[in-house]
Amino acid sequence: MKHRIILLTCAYLVLHSPLSTLHSQELPQGYFRNPLNTSIGLSATFAEFRAGHFHSGLDMRTGGAVDLPVYAAADGYVARVTISPWGGGKILYIKHPNGYITVYMHLNGFAGAIGKAVLKEQYAQQSYIISKMFSPNELPVKKGQLVAYSGNTGGSGGPHLHFEIRRGGDADMYTHSTTLDPLEFGLPYTDNIKPAIRGLKIYPVSGNAGVSGIDVPANNAITVDGPFYLGIYATDAAEGSTAKNGVDRIEVLLDGTPFFTYTTEAVPIDSSRMVNAIIDYTLFSRTRQAYLLTRSLPGAKGPWIPHCMGDGIFRLKAGSTHRIGVKAYDIKGNCAERVVTVTCKEATQNTTVKPSRGIAIRYNQPFNYQFHTLSLQLPTHTLYADDILRCESDGNIVTVKPTVNDIPPHKYYTLSIKGSLPGVPAEHTVVACINGGRTVAYKTTHADGTHTAQVRDWGSFTLMADTEEPVIRPINFSEGKPLKVSTLKIKITDNLAGVETYSCYLNGSWILAEFDGKTATLFIDTKGKLHENKNDLRVEVTDGAGNLTRRTFTITR
Numbered sequence: 001m002k003h004r005i006i007l008l009t010c011a012y013l014v015l016h017s018p019l020s021t022l023h024s025q026e027l028p029q030g031y032f033r034n035p036l037n038t039s040i041g042l043s044a045t046f047a048e049f050r051a052g053h054f055h056s057g058l059d060m061r062t063g064g065a066v067d068l069p070v071y072a073a074a075d076g077y078v079a080r081v082t083i084s085p086w087g088g089g090k091i092l093y094i095k096h097p098n099g100y101i102t103v104y105m106h107l108n109g110f111a112g113a114i115g116k117a118v119l120k121e122q123y124a125q126q127s128y129i130i131s132k133m134f135s136p137n138e139l140p141v142k143k144g145q146l147v148a149y150s151g152n153t154g155g156s157g158g159p160h161l162h163f164e165i166r167r168g169g170d171a172d173m174y175t176h177s178t179t180l181d182p183l184e185f186g187l188p189y190t191d192n193i194k195p196a197i198r199g200l201k202i203y204p205v206s207g208n209a210g211v212s213g214i215d216v217p218a219n220n221a222i223t224v225d226g227p228f229y230l231g232i233y234a235t236d237a238a239e240g241s242t243a244k245n246g247v248d249r250i251e252v253l254l255d256g257t258p259f260f261t262y263t264t265e266a267v268p269i270d271s272s273r274m275v276n277a278i279i280d281y282t283l284f285s286r287t288r289q290a291y292l293l294t295r296s297l298p299g300a301k302g303p304w305i306p307h308c309m310g311d312g313i314f315r316l317k318a319g320s321t322h323r324i325g326v327k328a329y330d331i332k333g334n335c336a337e338r339v340v341t342v343t344c345k346e347a348t349q350n351t352t353v354k355p356s357r358g359i360a361i362r363y364n365q366p367f368n369y370q371f372h373t374l375s376l377q378l379p380t381h382t383l384y385a386d387d388i389l390r391c392e393s394d395g396n397i398v399t400v401k402p403t404v405n406d407i408p409p410h411k412y413y414t415l416s417i418k419g420s421l422p423g424v425p426a427e428h429t430v431v432a433c434i435n436g437g438r439t440v441a442y443k444t445t446h447a448d449g450t451h452t453a454q455v456r457d458w459g460s461f462t463l464m465a466d467t468e469e470p471v472i473r474p475i476n477f478s479e480g481k482p483l484k485v486s487t488l489k490i491k492i493t494d495n496l497a498g499v500e501t502y503s504c505y506l507n508g509s510w511i512l513a514e515f516d517g518k519t520a521t522l523f524i525d526t527k528g529k530l531h532e533n534k535n536d537l538r539v540e541v542t543d544g545a546g547n548l549t550r551r552t553f554t555i556t557r
């Protein structure tokens, strides 16, 4: 259904679109099975807008439970397992003979021989956190073979299975790879419910950061007095899925002629952060409502990027009235539509843009700058468009902010601050960014009285002292008292730089402690590992500023 819709606009798209080549490629239908045994209900669709990335797969609902069996989507072999307290948590990668890779995230554990291989690797490396590649003959799998159990590990906000299909990329199956919409591979999925257009906004072109959109009123009639672009907030519901999933495709027509078309069948992982530049990022970070903007920035181009007339800005003649049609489609072709009547009146005020004070930056050129004790090195394409950068100093705090587009940098840039904090050794000094009430400390290197960090934020930067050691706190056992549980829980936290490393030793030998980043909790399974009488459990934690805490607990069975 979806492909038919695309064909209708192909004549228009072909001139503008790198996508036309993608659509012509046939994706194998029915090759992959549903990795769960339950019917597919989604709490997130492919390419949904997130802060800093497009959602790279499907979030499959598991009924609020963990440990649902997860099956290999097709024949192949386990090519990689990664485990992290953050992000995707416990991740399984299966490589298939047709070149595609399926990825399963937030797992609770791995089945059979895979689980044994993972545990062996963790003890060999003495680390819960691993990234292990396997060769084709080590762990072959058959389509439908039990490979793992669903969970809630890593940055997951509730039990579910995150399922991806990837293509291409380097040996790590991540760098330079492209994620594809698994629903395009013919997985059984029911959706008879049409999307909802929840909001439309008109953004006057003013040339200043932080311009907010004006809501199109419910009667769908609005008057403008100059050039503008449109913001569209649309969501989709489906049987068995949550109501606020992403839509598949958005079309905007000006007086019946295609003006803007947006779809995301494929997202190159390297460019996924560009999502920040195609939505109203400021509004999104405040409300989680993602308004897709018709305006396109030159440094935010990719195969998902909207295909629009010129730069996606409406320039209507004064005194004229036009009809703007907005259509939102889901993957099954269900469509929601809204038509807005826009009247353009003579400009009442001078709309010429007042240039902001600051330093002009070209988005496609590197930029080096020195300001008081601060020095910046921005690589090419740190920004998505030319901008005016404002640097201000207030005491020990320096603020770095673009004035045209208020979007976080695409790339990490180098930020150095010269100086020292009274009585604080360099190794415990960190570069920190204060944004609103939130302080982020960066991993900082020190040389010649200068502290340097790779940062990916705009905001107010300063040097801060991190001399406080991490805190280790038992949750479900007490020192010296007999244990009531076999899985020990220990909270490990740090005030500023964050937990960098941790190790646990039971009676002198390294013991696996699973770390859940979102709750800052270590889980240690002691089943069958405790001596009859006294046991020593040593926990060591370091933070990102070189502070170490070591605690030993005496525990009895």
Ligand SMILES: [Zn+2]
Binding pocket: 044, 055, 056, 057, 058, 059, 162, 163
């Ligand atoms: Zn997900």
